[in-house]
Amino acid sequence: MQKIMREQLIEKAASLLNNGTVTAVLGWGKGEFDYDVTPAVFKTEEELKAGFVWNDFCGANFSKYLVKKTDRLEGKLLVFLKPCDTYSFNQLLTEHRFDREKVYAIGVPCNGMADIAKIKAVSGEGISAVDTNGEKIAVTTIYDDAPVMIDPADVLAERCINCKSKKHVAYDELLGEEGDVIDSARFDEVARLEAMSADERFAFWQNELSRCIRCNACRDACPACTCEKCVFDNPASGVENKSPANSFEEQLFHVIRAYHVAGRCTDCGECSRVCPQNIPLHLLNRKFIKDINEFYGEYQAGETVGSRAPLVNYTTEDIEPGEVFDRRDK
Amino acid sequence: MQVKEFKPLIVAFCCNWCSYAGADLAGGNRLNYPAEVKIIRVPCSCRINPMFILRAFQRGADGVIICGCHPGDCHYTSGNYYTRRRMAALFSMLDFLGIEKERTRLEWVSAAEGAKFAATMNDFAEKIIELGENKRLEDLRCKK
Ligand code: SF4
Ligand code: SF4
Ligand code: FES
Numbered sequence: 001m002q003k004i005m006r007e008q009l010i011e012k013a014a015s016l017l018n019n020g021t022v023t024a025v026l027g028w029g030k031g032e033f034d035y036d037v038t039p040a041v042f043k044t045e046e047e048l049k050a051g052f053v054w055n056d057f058c059g060a061n062f063s064k065y066l067v068k069k070t071d072r073l074e075g076k077l078l079v080f081l082k083p084c085d086t087y088s089f090n091q092l093l094t095e096h097r098f099d100r101e102k103v104y105a106i107g108v109p110c111n112g113m114a115d116i117a118k119i120k121a122v123s124g125e126g127i128s129a130v131d132t133n134g135e136k137i138a139v140t141t142i143y144d145d146a147p148v149m150i151d152p153a154d155v156l157a158e159r160c161i162n163c164k165s166k167k168h169v170a171y172d173e174l175l176g177e178e179g180d181v182i183d184s185a186r187f188d189e190v191a192r193l194e195a196m197s198a199d200e201r202f203a204f205w206q207n208e209l210s211r212c213i214r215c216n217a218c219r220d221a222c223p224a225c226t227c228e229k230c231v232f233d234n235p236a237s238g239v240e241n242k243s244p245a246n247s248f249e250e251q252l253f254h255v256i257r258a259y260h261v262a263g264r265c266t267d268c269g270e271c272s273r274v275c276p277q278n279i280p281l282h283l284l285n286r287k288f289i290k291d292i293n294e295f296y297g298e299y300q301a302g303e304t305v306g307s308r309a310p311l312v313n314y315t316t317e318d319i320e321p322g323e324v325f326d327r328r329d330k
Numbered sequence: 331m332q333v334k335e336f337k338p339l340i341v342a343f344c345c346n347w348c349s350y351a352g353a354d355l356a357g358g359n360r361l362n363y364p365a366e367v368k369i370i371r372v373p374c375s376c377r378i379n380p381m382f383i384l385r386a387f388q389r390g391a392d393g394v395i396i397c398g399c400h401p402g403d404c405h406y407t408s409g410n411y412y413t414r415r416r417m418a419a420l421f422s423m424l425d426f427l428g429i430e431k432e433r434t435r436l437e438w439v440s441a442a443e444g445a446k447f448a449a450t451m452n453d454f455a456e457k458i459i460e461l462g463e464n465k466r467l468e469d470l471r472c473k474k
Contacts, residue, residue: 026420082354193426202428202466231381238388243469251467252384255420259380262419287426291419311419314411316401321436323419 001152002111003134004176006054009080012106012175013052014045016078022104023075026065028058030036034130035116039065048252056114056132056152060271063088064223070102072200077103082110083179084163086170087266087302093170094305095264097226107171109179112152112160117278119155123148159269159282162186169303186267187290190283194328205251211277212250214242218281224261224301231256260283263292266302295319337409338392340367342451343382345375347405348440349397355444363451365390375399376409383434387467393433393458397447400438410438429466432457 013025029040029051037057040050062079066089070077081089086107093100114137120127123139130137131147137155138147153220164186166179171324193201216232219225232253239256243249258281267289271281292299296310296318319327344350350371356363372378375398383394396417404410417436425431435454438448 010374058462078435161443197432198425198428201426210407213356238385238471243388243471245469247466247468252388255384255423255427256381259420259423284423286425287423288419291422295418311415312412314408314415316411318411318414319418320414321421321434324418325431 001125002054002056002109004054004109006052008175009054009106009108010045010052011046013042013048013078013080016104017043017045021076022078023073023080024069025052026069026081027078028053028060033127035119035127041245053138054108054129056112056134056137057116058082058141059113059131061088061223061268063092063202064221064226066092066098066103066315067226070098072100073102076101079103079105080108081105081168082108082170083166083168084110084159084266084268086168087165087300088268089170089302090305091264091266091302094302094307095226105171105173105174105193107168107174107235109176110160110166110304112163113157114152114155115157118157122155145232157269157273158269158280159272164267164300167172170305182250184326187286189280190286190290191286193283202247203303206248208279209250212253212279213243213277214250214253215276216278217274218273219257221270221274222261222265223259223268223270224264224266231260240294254281254284257281258288262288263299263311265289291324294323335350335442336459336462338366338455338463340364340393340395340451340455340458341386341388341391341392343372343378343396344369344439345377345398345405346371346373346403346454347411348377348399348403348438350445352397352439352443352447356448357444359444361444361448363448364455366455367451372411372467374404374406374409375413376404376406376416377458378413380416383420387429387433387464388469389472390464390468392464393435393454395437395450395454397437397439397450400440403440410420424467430460431462459464
């Protein structure tokens with residue numbers, strides 16, 4: 001259950017639309033099922049009332065949409081941002097990807113989002129309705145009239161279990177109270193992998209990454225991936241589709257994807273959320289973040305606007321690549 | 331049956347101003363280093379897009395080594411400082427995926443260090459021979 005109610009958000013958006021502050025609203029809209037909430041643009045109060053959604057499935061981070069949606073818009077676009085979304089917002093501003101003047105950002109508090117895969121693991125397939133407005137999540141399936149009741153804490157998305165911040169780092173207006181940066185355990189899993197042998201790690205990733213179907217959803221959803229022309233769209237790159245290999249095929253794609261956002265990834269978790277194969281992509285991003293923190297000092301992408309990403313920076317005393325392993329193996 | 335001796339394919343990216351000249355000096359001084367080392371000359375170590383390294387592995391390289399001017403000596407002042415950060419991140423990631431860490435290396439070799447160049451290549455080749463073929467990052471489409 002979210003602390004802030006859907007009606008409050010609609011009321012806010014409608015009043016700003018009606019008084020002319022904004023011309024459109026970027027928010028969460030109804031999808032095919034209760035749990036596949038999708039990004040949507042609303043232009044009137046009626047549209048909001050009919051289609052606007054705010055529940056435990058509003059994981060989508062809208063920062064990236066601002067690039068295209070503000071491009072030819074007359075007036076301002078209202079956007080709702082959860083705390084983690086505001087980091088991507090700042091990062092995109094740092095990279096001059098959209099015009100701040102064209103956006104009216106409203107911060108909404110977030111109590112954590114639900115992972116539909118975890119819900120299905122409890123309720124089974126065939127979900128006809130999900131209601132997250134009560135203390136418990138009520139899941140109705142086509143097989144049973146009585147809903148399955150699930151504790152939201154049991155199906156919390158991984159990225160929300162390890163939430164790094166409930167604090168909004170950018171907004172024009174904040175609904176609810178200001179949150180805090182959290183001392184999360186988000187690097188624990190990376191550390192566990194680091195402690196394994198190379199062979200074990202290889203087996204781990206082989207198992208995870210071979211499931212990849214190269215749908216490119218991770219790239220498409222990532223707010224750090226906003227290049228107009230992407231290397232993965234180039235049929236001559238040799239990494240645009242699944243490649244035959246005698247070990248496993250997708251490692252090159254994944255190194256490249258993660259590397260392209262290294263130092264700019266805010267750890268928003270969108271990549272893992274949208275992956276239809278439930279591949280823990282966030283572990284690759286977090287490996288880079290953890291390394292960068294250890295080698296070059298703590299750095300959180302998107303914390304402020306205008307900060308210089310660590311991989312386009314240097315000091316004369318930086319660690320040598322070889323020393324990285326000496327240090328770890330000690 | 332005769333077992334075929336493993337001849338590794340090693341790609342060495344060398345910056346034009348220091349390491350390539352170092353390799354030249356090694357040659358001029360008749361210092362031996364393995365013929366399997368294929369040198370690719372680049373204007374500066376920071377010309378080496380991390381994609382080049384992945385590409386080399388994809389196409390069957392067994393090891394990739396990068397050589398540039400010593401820190402502070404880059405012909406373009408700061409290129410190798412960027413290289414150092416990029417490669418630290420990339421090598422660490424490859425290791426994280428379970429690619430043997432000995433398959434990648436970065437070494438600073440000046441134009442005067444012909445002996446260091448030869449010694450580095452001998453040592454690197456030895457490590458790669460110990461490891462054997464690169465199976466974990468190759469792409470079968472690129473196999474001849
Ligand atoms: S790589 Fe994943 S966690 Fe990082 S910014 Fe992109 S979507 Fe978010
Ligand atoms: S979203 Fe998942 S399956 Fe799709 S390309 Fe990314 S990792 Fe592969
Ligand atoms: S010119 Fe040699 S590393 Fe830059």
